[in-house]
Amino acid sequence: MELRDTAEESAFRGALRAWIVATLPPELTGLGTRHESLELLREWSRALAAAGYAGLTWPKEYGGGGGKHSEEAIVLEELARADAPQHVGAIGLGMAGPTIMVHGTDEQKSQHLPRILDAREIWCQGFSEPGAGSDLASLRTRSELRGDTFLVNGQKVWSSYAHIADWCILVTLSDPDAPRYQGLTYLLVDMHSKGVEVRPLRQITGDADFNEIFFTDVEVPASNVLGAVGNGWQVAMTTLLHERATLGFALTGFLDGHVQRLLRLAAAEPQQSESWLEEIAAEWAQLQALKLTAYRSLGQLDLTGMPGPEGSVIKLAWSESNQRVTKLARQLLGPEAVLDDGFWQYQQLRSRANTIEAGTSEILRNIIAERVLNLPRSR
Amino acid sequence: MDFTFTREQREFQQQARSFLEHRFPPQVVASLADSQEGWDVDSWEAIANLGWLGVSVPESEGGAGLTFLEEAILLEEFGRCLYPGPFMSSIGLARPAIPADRLGGLAAGRSRWSVAMAAGSELVPDLAAVDAVVVERERELWVVPASAGLERSIDSTRPMGRLSEVEGAERLASGEEAAELSAQLRIRKDAALAVEAVGVAQQVLEWGIEHARTREQFGRPIGSYQAVSHPLVDSFVELELARSLSYWAAWCISAGHGQSEAAARAAYASAVEATVGTCERVIQVHGGMGFTWASPFHRYYKRALWIEYFGGSPAMHRRDLARTLMTDAGAQSPDRGRQATTAKGGSRPWA
Numbered sequence: 001m002e003l004r005d006t007a008e009e010s011a012f013r014g015a016l017r018a019w020i021v022a023t024l025p026p027e028l029t030g031l032g033t034r035h036e037s038l039e040l041l042r043e044w045s046r047a048l049a050a051a052g053y054a055g056l057t058w059p060k061e062y063g064g065g066g067g068k069h070s071e072e073a074i075v076l077e078e079l080a081r082a083d084a085p086q087h088v089g090a091i092g093l094g095m096a097g098p099t100i101m102v103h104g105t106d107e108q109k110s111q112h113l114p115r116i117l118d119a120r121e122i123w124c125q126g127f128s129e130p131g132a133g134s135d136l137a138s139l140r141t142r143s144e145l146r147g148d149t150f151l152v153n154g155q156k157v158w159s160s161y162a163h164i165a166d167w168c169i170l171v172t173l174s175d176p177d178a179p180r181y182q183g184l185t186y187l188l189v190d191m192h193s194k195g196v197e198v199r200p201l202r203q204i205t206g207d208a209d210f211n212e213i214f215f216t217d218v219e220v221p222a223s224n225v226l227g228a229v230g231n232g233w234q235v236a237m238t239t240l241l242h243e244r245a246t247l248g249f250a251l252t253g254f255l256d257g258h259v260q261r262l263l264r265l266a267a268a269e270p271q272q273s274e275s276w277l278e279e280i281a282a283e284w285a286q287l288q289a290l291k292l293t294a295y296r297s298l299g300q301l302d303l304t305g306m307p308g309p310e311g312s313v314i315k316l317a318w319s320e321s322n323q324r325v326t327k328l329a330r331q332l333l334g335p336e337a338v339l340d341d342g343f344w345q346y347q348q349l350r351s352r353a354n355t356i357e358a359g360t361s362e363i364l365r366n367i368i369a370e371r372v373l374n375l376p377r378s379r
Numbered sequence: 380m381d382f383t384f385t386r387e388q389r390e391f392q393q394q395a396r397s398f399l400e401h402r403f404p405p406q407v408v409a410s411l412a413d414s415q416e417g418w419d420v421d422s423w424e425a426i427a428n429l430g431w432l433g434v435s436v437p438e439s440e441g442g443a444g445l446t447f448l449e450e451a452i453l454l455e456e457f458g459r460c461l462y463p464g465p466f467m468s469s470i471g472l473a474r475p476a477i478p479a480d481r482l483g484g485l486a487a488g489r490s491r492w493s494v495a496m497a498a499g500s501e502l503v504p505d506l507a508a509v510d511a512v513v514v515e516r517e518r519e520l521w522v523v524p525a526s527a528g529l530e531r532s533i534d535s536t537r538p539m540g541r542l543s544e545v546e547g548a549e550r551l552a553s554g555e556e557a558a559e560l561s562a563q564l565r566i567r568k569d570a571a572l573a574v575e576a577v578g579v580a581q582q583v584l585e586w587g588i589e590h591a592r593t594r595e596q597f598g599r600p601i602g603s604y605q606a607v608s609h610p611l612v613d614s615f616v617e618l619e620l621a622r623s624l625s626y627w628a629a630w631c632i633s634a635g636h637g638q639s640e641a642a643a644r645a646a647y648a649s650a651v652e653a654t655v656g657t658c659e660r661v662i663q664v665h666g667g668m669g670f671t672w673a674s675p676f677h678r679y680y681k682r683a684l685w686i687e688y689f690g691g692s693p694a695m696h697r698r699d700l701a702r703t704l705m706t707d708a709g710a711q712s713p714d715r716g717r718q719a720t721t722a723k724g725g726s727r728p729w730a
């Protein structure tokens with residue numbers, strides 16, 4: 001056990017800090033991955049990739065850093081510290097990329113992985129449907145093989161970034177007669193294909209960051225199947241495991257930014273803060289606990305190369321922390337909080353999704369109960 | 380950056396667990412707790428022979444020359460079995476105040492120590508079982524010989540005494556030195572109680588999960604009901620987070636790290652809440668059986684409450700912690716206040 005940086009880590013951190021100061025455009029401080037500044041964010045992500053600060057956990061042969069989880073953690077910590085945005089391609093980096101690495105053909109890997117890293121390809125995730133949310137396996141979007149092309153018809157919903165995405169990881173029903181879990185096929189779909197229609201949906205925040213996607217006779221080459229036909233459920237599970245696990249540090253990095261802001265706010269309003277001291281300290285402590293738990297789970301990742309279900313623990317606790325922190329910041333503002341301050345109002349409203357997206361908290365509790373505590377299934 | 384125990388540390392933990400499980404299963408602890416003596420006096424020699432009293436004692440004094448981190452591993456395991464005896468008092472609480480010339484005696488099992496550190500209180504854990512007590516009086520630290528004066532403790536595995544005036548007090552430290560030492564004792568107390576609480580909660584949670592798996596009602600195991608399983612999950616999550624903070628605090632202390640105080644406060648507050656909550660949930664999961672004297676749960680619950688009351692309220696720890704954090708943030712922040720937050724940030728960690 002040694003929680004201080006090694007000499008190597010500390011050199012890495014020092015160089016990164018200097019690089020951020022020299023490279024980060026001032027327009028991007030305090031901003032997140034908002035599409036208004038998409039071009040700027042793509043450029044920033046390209047710069048991160050060019051400097052070797054993207055995909056540190058990815059194997060070297062795909063342009064990554066060779067599995068340096070602690071360096072990945074340092075990058076996310078330092079970005080949070082500088083109030084700089086994370087890489088824009090969250091779904092590509094955290095979900096599509098890792099799934100392609102596990103199940104993809106050589107062609108698929110060399111076609112997509114480098115482009116995900118430098119943000120030439122933005123990805124979206126087409127899993128949820130109007131009739132299939134928590135119960136993903138009941139999805140109905142159809143894919144039918146005609147010669148060497150799949151014909152895709154159906155509807156996806158809540159698909160983040162679909163309005164700016166170049167590619168989609170799409171789970172489809174290829175064999176409606178197969179037993180549950182066995183008739184699904186996972187496709188890599190070019191969002192610029194004919195027959196793909198994206199309709200943005202307005203959210204609590206007023207923004208429209210997620211979308212409906214309609215597929216009408218969309219042609220997808222059979223070479224775009226990820227894994228095997230009928231094996232889509234297993235491939236989708238790889239995606240979900242990575243979604244919740246490798247994102248651990250991204251989540252804590254993000255929360256770190258919020259907690260640091262909260263502390264600055266509290267320090268600037270000492271009188272207001274007097275009534276909230278316990279909550280402020282509790283949130284700081286919870287952030288440290290989440291970071292440390294992510295470090296602890298690295299052991300597992302290093303051992304097996306696959307994230308364990310512990311990722312669900314971090315996602316579950318993180319989502320509730322972020323909801324409390326953003327609400328607390330507004331409470332600290334006093335009556336001023338009724339005005340849109342341009343940051344916390346948005347973040348507080350946005351945080352309501354944290355316990356729904358990437359598996360609702362109820363579903364995560366089921367997963368932890370069954371796979372970690374080995375309790376009997378609830379369904 | 381490595382937040383895992385070494386192989387030696389894991390083996391040490393395993394060794395402690397199997398010794399304690401064998402020698403102090405719940406029935407034995409129960410009968411000791413309800414006995415005249417209150418603890419197994421002979422176990423002290425066995426523990427000394429295993430080297431566990433000299434973990435952080437220099438090798439020249441017959442110890443192992445290790446750190447608080449290894450002691451923390453033991454404190455967690457001693458908590459897990461509710462060891463009745465002055466191990467927490469001697470090693471968890473008093474250890475930094477024990478004069479160098481008495482460390483050999485401690486390691487050899489010839490002396491037992493405790494503290495009266497709760498502010499304004501003369502209450503001493505394990506008073507009847509120890510030889511000497513560290514006391515803070517008017518900003519000075521003293522060692523006084525232990526006196527009898529038994530009180531009824533909520534936790535009968537950890538009897539309390541009230542210190543009375545006795546002859547033979549020696550001054551340990553005064554002035555700056557006393558202030559430093561008593562800060563060290565306070566930080567160590569928070570961290571030691573945190574790791575002990577983690578051990579307590581871990582055992583209780585395992586029993587709760589086991590019962591939810593096997594007890595059937597309405598034709599199915601009760602653990603298949605979310606109203607039963609989800610609270611157990613919440614306890615598991617809280618416990619894992621508290622465990623991370625507790626190991627962090629232990630590491631900070633062993634490494635002499637500047638964040639020791641903040642880490643220990645954070646660990647204590649989280650661990651106490653997680654542990655009291657876990658005990659309450661697991662009593663509920665056991666239904667009527669959870670309410671009986673014969674079941675082990677009440678003893679664990681009482682230890683959890685003992686920790687909370689002796690250690691001080693989590694709320695108080697958090698208020699102190701927040702003041703430090705805000706001072707640091709105020710000092711570091713170039714961009715104070717609301718003006719800094721005008722950019723509309725839409726960042727989201729993913730989708």
Ligand SMILES: Cc1cc2nc3c(=O)[nH]c(=O)nc-3n(C[C@H](O)[C@H](O)[C@H](O)COP(=O)(O)OP(=O)(O)OC[C@H]3O[C@@H](n4cnc5c(N)ncnc54)[C@H](O)[C@@H]3O)c2cc1C
Nearest residue numbers: 125126127128133134158159160353356357358360362730
């Ligand atoms: C901001 C945001 C972004 C998203 N981005 C994407 C995306 O990019 N791609 C994508 O595919 N999806 C995305 N989603 C969708 C998300 O994955 C689903 O909303 C989620 O899986 C829940 O599905 P649902 O909305 O159909 O709710 P339902 O599944 O209908 O759930 C409704 C309520 O019932 C509870 N519930 C359901 N089943 C159980 C059970 N067995 N036990 C206990 N409680 C249960 C749920 O927890 C929830 O509280 C996004 C969602 C949000 C909010």
